[in-house]
Amino acid sequence: MDWRTKLLNPAPLARRDYASLATPVYRGSTVVFENQAAVNDDWQQAEKGYSYGLYGTPTSLELSARLAQLEDARHSFIVPGGQSAIALVYMAYCKTGSHALVPYSAYGPNKEMAEGLLRGFGVEVEAYDPLIGSDISSLIRENTTLIWCESPGSVTMEVQDIPAIVKAAHTKGVSVALDNTYAAGVLFDAFAFDVDVSIQALTKYVGGHSDILLGSVSVRDEVAYSAMGPIYRQLGLAVSPDDCSLALRGLQTLAIRLDHLEKSTLQIANWLANNEHVEKVLHPALPDCPGHELWKRDFTGSASVFSFMFKDNWSAKQAEAFVDALEHFKIGLSWGGVTSLAVVYPDLVRPGKDFKGRLVRLNIGLETPDDLIKDLASAIQKATAG
Ligand SMILES: Cc1ncc(COP(=O)(O)O)c(C=O)c1O
Incomplete structure (x- = not known):
């Protein structure tokens, strides 16, 4: 073998059975398949096997599985930041002609997205009083597809009546997404309160040291999982395995x-x-x-x-x-x-x-x-x- 070919020869030379206590950082875009028949291009890697680094590596899927276990979620999608988590939820639940509700105490760029990108796509997002409780019912329209909650709200800290909002929403077949960053996914048990989707800026408490930007979108059930997955794939929300490794470390403390x-x-x-x-x-x-x-x-x-x-x-x-x-x-x-x-x-x-x-x-x-x-x-x- 020429030395140039040796440089590129992907066959492992060192042993691969290192049982590391810490999750290794898998930096890799490309998965190598055993044979042509084994090739798969599916985002559901947890079920169907690895296909491509964009949908997760063993490092990011370890983080995903740990968060899902912690939050009692069907699955947690790992995304580049809290704001991309918010974007993913809007894209999965709204289409041209949809109406969504967002508390006026929500994180600023969430509302900017509502008034900017989403308005351009023909989605109407209406701001509501975070303390509205069950009266949210009166704001739900025929075309309402999503209600956002963020509790406590950004800066002004209003705590929302999530059970009342979820009840009103579900009675009319509307899904509820919660920005659960304040609670770090643990101080408020989103899925015990029947929220459909719970997002976090992992940038905050899970990262915990101001050195990463990362987010998660946790879904309660199979319906939300199937709604979210294809949009997650289409948006190509790749994350760095190094950041996921830091988030895994953050979880431990x-x-x-x-x-x-x-x-x-x-x-x-x-x-x-x-x-x-x-x-x-x-x-x-x-x-x-x-x-x-x-x-x-x-x-x-x-x-x-x-x-x-x-x-x-x-x-x-x-x-x-x-x-x-x-x-x-x-x-x-x-x-x-x-x-x-x-x-x-x-x-x-x-x-x-x-x-x-x-x-x-x-x-x-x-x-x-x-x-x-x-x-x-x-x-x-x-x-x-x-
Ligand atoms: C409540 C809340 N949600 C989402 C975000 C966005 O997170 P990121 O900075 O990771 O995009 C922030 C950031 O400040 C936030 O405070």
Whole structure:
């Protein structure tokens, strides 16, 4: 054999029976078949065997199977991010002429997609009050195919009455999709509440270290699985095995991170709730949060992201000065990682509400909470001095 051919000879030379405890990273697009008769080009690799890296490798399908087991799902599709998870759900459930409902507290780019791409495709997406509960029935039309929920909502943290919404939707044959990122897929048991599809930005708690972008779309049953799979294939939502490997690592510490973050976050939220400069704290476990009673009824815990509002004697400029004065808290938009973050939402659109640039969102990380409290106190003092 010429040395050039040797370079390309794919036959394995090393043993392949390494029983690694950690899931290996399979970087591969192309599957080699035993013979022509064995060739298959199906996305259902878990059932029908490996066909092509786009529909999963042993690394991404391990992540998929672990998430499905954790969430009691029929299957979890792994996608490049939380936003592509949202896109996949819209594409699977809506077509030209469809009507969908999305809470106005939903993640911003979800609503942007509704008003942008989907409107262009002739899909009408209507925003609804996240606290509507069973009255959602009155918004369901003949052509309604999908109701989105996100609980608690992004930034304003409204907890939704998911059982009431699911009941109203299913009575009229409409499917319900939930953005379950806050609950990391575990603090709210989506499928026990009969939600049809539960998505997560794995970027947040499952990844847990701000170093990957990844998402999941978990489906409850065979009907949702068959609706989603072909669209997943058509959109070609490839994921990196390296990112999946980091998500698998993140899963191993998810429980201890969530437990620790819940305690630290509650300590800080309670400190803020008692601060003379703070009007209210929007944390699902605190009574000022809209839907707090529903959180107590339906959730098994709380996470690390919440918002608070400075009193009305604070200006938007002071809220900005407060964030700029923080030292341990970094200024950033994401959450769920190990570092504390703060950001002001100056242009938050919520019908009938004007936060006047006084709403700040925090993500609590793994720093010692007493240090974070000192940081908040010192930044409040700097923002109010002079
Ligand atoms: C609630 C929620 N859903 C979805 C996303 C989108 O996730 P990704 O950044 O992985 O696309 C985010 C990101 O901030 C989010 O906060």
